[in-house]
Amino acid sequence: CAPGKLKKTIVLVGMMGAGKTAVGRALAARLDVPFLDSDHEIEAAANMSIPEIFARDGEPFFREKEHQVITRLLKEECGVLSTGGGAFLAERNRTVMSEAGVSVCLQADLDVLWKRVKGRDTRPLLRSPDPYKSLSDLYHARVPIYAQADLKVISDGQVSIDNMVDRVLEALR
Ligand code: S3P
Secondary structure (H helix, E strand, O other): OEOOOOOOEEEEEOOOOOOHHHHHHHHHHHHOOOEEEHHHHHHHHHOOOHHHHHHHHOHHHHHHHHHHHHHHHOOOEOOEEEOOOOHHHOHHHHHHHHHHEEEEEEEOOHHHHHHHHOOOOOOHHHOOOOHHHHHHHHHHHHHHHHOOOOEEEEOOOOOOHHHHHHHHHHHHO
């Protein structure tokens, strides 16, 4: 990334419901650096929501766009980048992230994630007859990959966004 106040972009990764967007926005505000959000950029470029993109063009198309957007955002001024839950799973994304950034995984237990995502209709991968099982399957498949992040921060049930920002800054020290 282009050095500004930071020399690397702080890339937030982790499961849906871990708080990547909320924490990322607050962290960027605290540091007074740009806030970047890959899902938001994909939606803005397509002028469609993520469920619409999945329904119309399919997940492989979304993943391609996700890679392009992450690669582009990591060339902009260093800041905080929140990614979608699947982004860190692709090796090519992990490669660009490790070149320009430091990856921070926000970790939460399955039951905490479920409380945060249930009842919402914004996540196509949870649109199934049994959304809890879909989340659980993704969780168990992904946890070992998220473990490769440079830093891990616990995002448990009670913690406030502000406290999460403190924890991320502590991990970065
Ligand atoms: C996805 C997570 C979503 C979004 C898309 C796919 C995933 O982002 O990118 O629905 O594969 O886990 P959030 O983690 O912000 O929900």
